[in-house]
Amino acid sequence: MKVVFIGDIVGNVGRDAVKRLLPWIKDKYQPHIIIANGENAAGGRGINASITRDLFDWGVHGITMGNHTWDNREIFEFIDDEKRMIRPANLAPGTPGRGYTYIKAGSKELAIVNLIGRTFLPPSECPFRAADEILEEVRKKTKCVLVDFHAEATSEKIAMGWHLDGRASLVVGTHTHVQTNDDRILPGGTAYLTDAGMTGPRDGVLGMEKENVLYKFLTGLPTRFQVADTKWILSGLCVEIDETTGKATKIQKIRVDEDTWIAE
Numbered sequence: 001m002k003v004v005f006i007g008d009i010v011g012n013v014g015r016d017a018v019k020r021l022l023p024w025i026k027d028k029y030q031p032h033i034i035i036a037n038g039e040n041a042a043g044g045r046g047i048n049a050s051i052t053r054d055l056f057d058w059g060v061h062g063i064t065m066g067n068h069t070w071d072n073r074e075i076f077e078f079i080d081d082e083k084r085m086i087r088p089a090n091l092a093p094g095t096p097g098r099g100y101t102y103i104k105a106g107s108k109e110l111a112i113v114n115l116i117g118r119t120f121l122p123p124s125e126c127p128f129r130a131a132d133e134i135l136e137e138v139r140k141k142t143k144c145v146l147v148d149f150h151a152e153a154t155s156e157k158i159a160m161g162w163h164l165d166g167r168a169s170l171v172v173g174t175h176t177h178v179q180t181n182d183d184r185i186l187p188g189g190t191a192y193l194t195d196a197g198m199t200g201p202r203d204g205v206l207g208m209e210k211e212n213v214l215y216k217f218l219t220g221l222p223t224r225f226q227v228a229d230t231k232w233i234l235s236g237l238c239v240e241i242d243e244t245t246g247k248a249t250k251i252q253k254i255r256v257d258e259d260t261w262i263a264e
């Protein structure tokens, strides 16, 4: 099974890049399933119903979220019914939506799991123990499991990779918006990448206009961040999974921008 994962879609620039590049991604990587992190898809803060619809219409099969899940209040109207969207599983019991789900495409079935880190992020339940419980459950149904660990600290993400090695097909980190260069397949067969990176404005600061971010750093005074309007970058990865064992056989980073991308 081939799965493409697209890193944090940020604002209209990120959405436009996804719409424009999905045909190329489908052609070049031939994925059976495409998963994207959508927590910044609406202006950098959350996601709404029409963007969710667009992503699915364009060919995304499943959407993961993160710390901005609740920023756009519209999500409360559809997150319970939208079984192709997940938010971090280690939020308080009774939180709307679901922390994992099963994505089916043709004869393929992939469990997707969303977790959020606790280092430098608001309090949440233990992501490691939540992962243990969920992996125990989903592996009864399928050995092909993607985990999006939305976290700030590299150490927490690397630790999660080792914690799930042999139990997940892929542990991919999101949230920092900067793709790391540590893609590998761990000894137990789990593909790992500390952060998939961002799909959004290339020439800002983590997708935001650099002027306001610099103003904040230089003056310490409050200011509002807006999604930058610059050339785009698309970041993510493609992973190949042996469906009988659930083990990854290949991981390949994807990172193209408006200047380097050539529609092959």
Ligand SMILES: C=C(OP(=O)(O)O)C(=O)O
Residues within 6 Å of the ligand: 040, 066, 067, 068, 175, 176, 177, 206
């Ligand atoms: C990009 C970041 O945050 P978010 O997208 O969650 O605002 C971050 O804090 O690294």
Ligand SMILES: [Mn+2]
Residues within 6 Å of the ligand: 039, 066, 067, 068, 150, 174, 175, 176
């Ligand atoms: Mn985030």
